[in-house]
Amino acid sequence: MTPTIETILSHRSIRKFTEQAIDPEQLDTIIQSGLAASSSSMLQVVSIIRVTDLDKRKTLAKLAGNQPYVESAAEFLVFCIDYHRHFTINPNVNTEYTELTIIGAVDCGIMAQNCLLSAESLGLGGVYIGGLRNSASEVDELLELPQHCAVLFGLCLGHPDQDPQIKPRLPAKVIMHENSYQALDLSNIESYDKKMQDYYASRSSNQKQSIWSQEVTNKLAGESRPHIKGYLNHKGLTKR
Numbered sequence: 001m002t003p004t005i006e007t008i009l010s011h012r013s014i015r016k017f018t019e020q021a022i023d024p025e026q027l028d029t030i031i032q033s034g035l036a037a038s039s040s041s042m043l044q045v046v047s048i049i050r051v052t053d054l055d056k057r058k059t060l061a062k063l064a065g066n067q068p069y070v071e072s073a074a075e076f077l078v079f080c081i082d083y084h085r086h087f088t089i090n091p092n093v094n095t096e097y098t099e100l101t102i103i104g105a106v107d108c109g110i111m112a113q114n115c116l117l118s119a120e121s122l123g124l125g126g127v128y129i130g131g132l133r134n135s136a137s138e139v140d141e142l143l144e145l146p147q148h149c150a151v152l153f154g155l156c157l158g159h160p161d162q163d164p165q166i167k168p169r170l171p172a173k174v175i176m177h178e179n180s181y182q183a184l185d186l187s188n189i190e191s192y193d194k195k196m197q198d199y200y201a202s203r204s205s206n207q208k209q210s211i212w213s214q215e216v217t218n219k220l221a222g223e224s225r226p227h228i229k230g231y232l233n234h235k236g237l238t239k240r
């Protein structure tokens with residue numbers, strides 16, 4: 001076990017922060033950790049908007065579906081897929097391919113996770129905020145994102161003021177396949193559901209009687225932000 005692996009394995013999202021600011025040197029290290037991430041074809045398709053304006057934070061907390069930690073976290077970083085840079089260098093670039101949006105989303109995810117892990121290794125905590133996409137156009141307008149630059153998710157960072165349990169994950173035998181796809185063994189899901197039922201019933205906040213398979217199938221039975229396609233198209237992305 002290395003300290004890096006220990007950090008990775010002790011991850012849990014933090015949604016309650018003290019008022020303490022993040023030391024500027026630490027913040028710089030966190031950002032440098034993000035910049036060190038791999039990037040598909042070295043396209044470097046990420047922009048991060050650091051939101052320090054408290055009025056904007058308040059508005060973003062509301063736009064994300066009333067998530068108060070967006071306002072109370074020491075730092076709030078918004079990760080955007082950004083082809084505006086490439087377009088500015090040469091307006092002949094084709095940004096419309098869905099493939100390029102996938103590249104941007106993957107680049108953003110990898111960079112953000114480097115930032116979060118770096119923060120966690122410094123004793124800080126954080127949580128991603130996909131809720132920003134509830135109101136993608138409003139967030140976009142508030143942050144004055146140019147054409148070919150689209151909001152993806154936020155990241156709250158700060159000093160933890162809570163110590164939540166680690167959430168159990170699906171076991172490797174469900175996620176991992178060897179050489180070809182192996183059929184799902186539902187008994188593995190049943191055992192995981194039992195684990196998650198105990199977790200939901202005993203966790204420190206938001207306790208509930210539920211199981212994982214019910215939670216996720218309920219979620220997938222509904223619509224998933226159907227406005228996103230139009231938003232991305234409007235930004236000149238995912239048109240073909």
Ligand SMILES: Cc1cc2nc3c(=O)[nH]c(=O)nc-3n(C[C@H](O)[C@H](O)[C@H](O)COP(=O)(O)O)c2cc1C
Pocket residue numbers: 011012013014015064067127128129130131132153166167
């Ligand atoms: C891209 C992304 C978006 C997320 N958006 C939100 C969010 O808007 N609000 C929130 O409270 N948690 C959000 N989360 C956190 C997940 O709910 C959390 O990671 C998951 O439940 C597992 O819990 P853990 O991180 O504590 O292990 C998001 C996570 C990811 C990866």
